[in-house]
């Protein structure tokens with residue numbers, strides 16, 4: 098009976114249609130925000146701390162970013178293409194723009210500037226922290242403590258404050274006193290030791306082009322903040338001091354490398370664009386370029402495609418498609434295929450087959466044979482793809498400061514409280530007047546004096 102009722106209530110539209118309607122990006126702004134009412138001070142720089150705060154801003158928190166007066170934080174000065182007329186830096190430095198590296202890590206935030214060295218600046222931070230839920234910073238160990246605005250001082254003013262410090266190595270232990278960046282985190286945390294081609298293939302440890310450990314560290318940091326808010330509001334009534342370590346955060350993602358070493362003494366090593374557990378499960382080169390006439394040298398070179406046919410049946414079908422019976426029978430079983438010597442035979446054989454094809458040619462053939470594949474796409478191929486466009490994963494933003502901007506949207510959707518993209522970034526101190534007026538009680542005259550003194 099219960100089953101009958103459930104069946105009779107099953108909606109008539111397909112699951113796809115249901116998802117399309119429920120998650121339509123056009124409806125985002127008509128729905129509530131999950132973190133509305135949560136205020137976050139983001140005293141952050143580069144990517145690790147900023148991305149943590151911006152993931153909260155994406156969910157509706159009021160995030161107030163505080164930077165050094167006039168020039169702002171270092172990330173604004175790290176990339177070219179920072180034309181002042183396109184990406185203004187601050188009204189005090191009209192000849193400079195904000196570097197593009199700043200984009201993506203600070204959307205939806207309000208921008209204030211305060212000099213943390215000055216007593217008047219430190220007082221402002223205390224006033225803001227008294228009215229905030231979360232404080233995020235990613236400076237060297239104890240820097241904010243030294244300035245008198247660290248966890249120990251601010252929690253005395255606001256015991257409900259959740260203080261998230263994202264650092265390189267943590268606040269204690271023998272390896273703590275160094276500067277850290279994403280590249281150092283990945284290098285020391287163990288990731289680069291197993292990324293890149295082995296030496297006999299002409300390879301070396303490889304870094305990612307994107308600041309992967311910073312963005313995932315920021316995301317982990319946001320999870321810890323949310324857990325702390327939950328615990329504060331449901332259980333303790335008190336804040337939390339969180340210490341996220343960039344190098345340990347990388348080690349947390351090392352999969353089975355540590356158990357492998359611990360039990361068997363085997364060090365996991367580099368295996369390039371292939372896979373140590375599955376074969377075929379890697380990237381091969383296709384001999385022909387998809388864009389032979391492109392002005393971009395990396396586009397006019399040969400294409401690449403990912404092929405995944407690691408199950409025995411899939412591998413047999415792949416060999417049939419490629420037209421080889423020898424390899425198919427020699428490596429019919431997954432255990433035989435996954436060995437290094439086998440892979441050294443199988444991948445070159447696939448590349449030989451793909452030598453007169455573009456990545457799209459290969460994809461067409463493999464699609465027809467029902468073999469999982471994916472041409473390796475660049476940013477242009479992603480940006481122009483309808484799947485990304487329709488779902489708002491890539492979207493045009495009419496940014497109040499920077500005009501039309503093609504920007505990534507949130508990577509997930511929520512039916513009741515969708516995350517959203519409001520603006521990409523603002524110049525240094527753009528919200529000084531409104532935020533410092535509202536939360537620290539500064540008058541327009543105070544603002545002018547402090548701006549003239551470069552305290553804000």
Ligand SMILES: CC(C)(COP(=O)(O)OP(=O)(O)OC[C@H]1O[C@@H](n2cnc3c(N)ncnc32)[C@H](O)[C@@H]1OP(=O)(O)O)[C@@H](O)C(=O)NCCC(=O)NCCS
Pocket residue numbers: 142143144145146163164165166211212213214235236237240263264265275276277278279280311343
């Ligand atoms: C990123 C990092 C290497 C930068 O190191 P750094 O430039 O030496 O800066 P610190 O963290 O020591 O911060 C102190 C400096 O910040 C500067 N600063 C930045 N914003 C400021 C502000 N609003 N007001 C005053 N000083 C400010 C000052 O120059 C200050 O110098 P001081 O120590 O003489 O007072 C370091 O902060 C770090 O290791 N952070 C943790 C890991 C991390 O997040 N890395 C970046 C992401 S990849």
